[in-house]
Amino acid sequence: MNDLERLRELIAECTAPDAPNMYRTLYGMRDGEPALHLAGWHEWIKLPLVTKDLLTETPVANRFFASNTDVEDIRTSSGTSGKTPPFILRSIPSGLEYRLQYHSFENPILASNVPCMPHWHEDLQISLGYAPRVIAFDPIHAAASVRLARIAGVDAISTFAFHVPLIGKLMIQEGIAEQIRLIEMCGESCTRSLFDFIKRTFPNATIIPQFGAAEIEDKPVGIPCRAITGEEPLSVYHTKPSHYHEIIDSEQEIVLPYEPGTEGELVITSCSPKPRATPLIRYRTGDIVRILPEKCAAHNQLQFTLIGRVSIDFIKIPGGMLRADETERVLRVFNGEITDRFELHRYLRPSSEGQKVEVILYVEPRDQNSPEVLNRLAERIAQELRVGPFRTYSEGVEDGIYLPLTCLPITSTQSPTKSKRMIAH
Numbered sequence: 001m002n003d004l005e006r007l008r009e010l011i012a013e014c015t016a017p018d019a020p021n022m023y024r025t026l027y028g029m030r031d032g033e034p035a036l037h038l039a040g041w042h043e044w045i046k047l048p049l050v051t052k053d054l055l056t057e058t059p060v061a062n063r064f065f066a067s068n069t070d071v072e073d074i075r076t077s078s079g080t081s082g083k084t085p086p087f088i089l090r091s092i093p094s095g096l097e098y099r100l101q102y103h104s105f106e107n108p109i110l111a112s113n114v115p116c117m118p119h120w121h122e123d124l125q126i127s128l129g130y131a132p133r134v135i136a137f138d139p140i141h142a143a144a145s146v147r148l149a150r151i152a153g154v155d156a157i158s159t160f161a162f163h164v165p166l167i168g169k170l171m172i173q174e175g176i177a178e179q180i181r182l183i184e185m186c187g188e189s190c191t192r193s194l195f196d197f198i199k200r201t202f203p204n205a206t207i208i209p210q211f212g213a214a215e216i217e218d219k220p221v222g223i224p225c226r227a228i229t230g231e232e233p234l235s236v237y238h239t240k241p242s243h244y245h246e247i248i249d250s251e252q253e254i255v256l257p258y259e260p261g262t263e264g265e266l267v268i269t270s271c272s273p274k275p276r277a278t279p280l281i282r283y284r285t286g287d288i289v290r291i292l293p294e295k296c297a298a299h300n301q302l303q304f305t306l307i308g309r310v311s312i313d314f315i316k317i318p319g320g321m322l323r324a325d326e327t328e329r330v331l332r333v334f335n336g337e338i339t340d341r342f343e344l345h346r347y348l349r350p351s352s353e354g355q356k357v358e359v360i361l362y363v364e365p366r367d368q369n370s371p372e373v374l375n376r377l378a379e380r381i382a383q384e385l386r387v388g389p390f391r392t393y394s395e396g397v398e399d400g401i402y403l404p405l406t407c408l409p410i411t412s413t414q415s416p417t418k419s420k421r422m423i424a425h
């Protein structure tokens with residue numbers, strides 16, 4: 001069955017007269033009108049996009065397409081964007097077999113205690129004929145969780161990226177870091193500094209990324225093409241067989257060519273096996289991805305990498321845009337002096353010439369963090385930091401649009417939650 005046939009079948013199912021009315025209402029269908037028949041791609045690209053706001057505003061009963069016995073878990077997103085997260089009913093996940101090429105899962109695993117995550121690992125272990133042995137990682141009682149992991153004999157970790165430093169520190173104390181053979185990370189992209197920390201702390205571990213979204217029941221969003229080895233880009237994915245991916249311009253909402261070099265917001269349609277509790281058709285993920293030049297050799301598919309979130313990793317400014325991925329790139333230029341960990345704050349300051357942009361960049365120096373050193377570093381970063389294809393931040397300062405960039409030392413406190421790296425005030 002080709003993509004159009006699969007999508008046509010999904011549209012017909014979700015717009016049947018007796019189906020929950022979310023899609024019938026979204027598409028402006030009348031009572032008694034038969035299910036929507038998709039004539040071709042020209043009609044597909046005209047279908048309205050589904051957003052997280054729509055899911056939040058639509059009662060669960062109007063977007064629940066299965067029976068109660070088919071529900072595996074109820075999830076919400078992390079709420080990092082600041083918006084009210086919707087409750088999502090999800091059926092039993094499928095397509096997680098790709099993980100077996102990296103690890104056997106015969107022994108116990110330490111997994112984040114987000115509802116359903118431990119159960120997914122248990123289901124996988126049972127399907128392989130192993131006893132379901134999962135230790136739930138509780139960040140509030142992190143030390144106790146890791147002690148229990150030592151007693152149980154875990155050799156794998158599946159957790160949020162922002163929990164890995166905490167787990168690593170505790171596992172060194174417990175003397176079990178070297179026995180870890182797999183680290184699977186989700187929640188945000190792996191940075192170079194985090195990768196370096198993992199390689200030092202867990203020398204025998206294979207590192208794989210997991211790109212998921214709480215709203216999408218047919219997880220993950222992308223299948224990792226390879227383990228994270230230090231090769232750039234660190235995390236590379238290809239499309240899951242049950243998904244149909246599109247890329248759009250976030251502002252104009254127009255479909256962009258799905259070809260090497262394209263960069264834009266990922267839109268997902270999930271054609272997961274039935275039962276489908278919350279099928280999503282043309283769902284705006286809010287994730288910005290870039291299509292890479294090379295195909296995934298094993299699957300002959302175009303590869304993509306995640307470069308940020310529309311709402312929290314990109315800030316528009318006069319004459320350009322501040323981007324988390326570009327800031328990270330620049331910090332790596334000065335790798336001998338600072339890490340790529342940062343927090344960028346953008347302010348709009350009044351002046352006699354109107355508002356001017358001011359950027360304060362909090363960085364992590366490897367050695368000296370005196371004001372003189374940070375001032376010199378700020379000048380060099382401004383000269384390197386692109387706010388457009390052919391424009392740097394320092395050129396905006398010269399033109400009187402921006403105030404000089406300031407660097408300050410970032411706090412070393414380990415956050416127990418996913419944190420924003422780009423903040424607009």
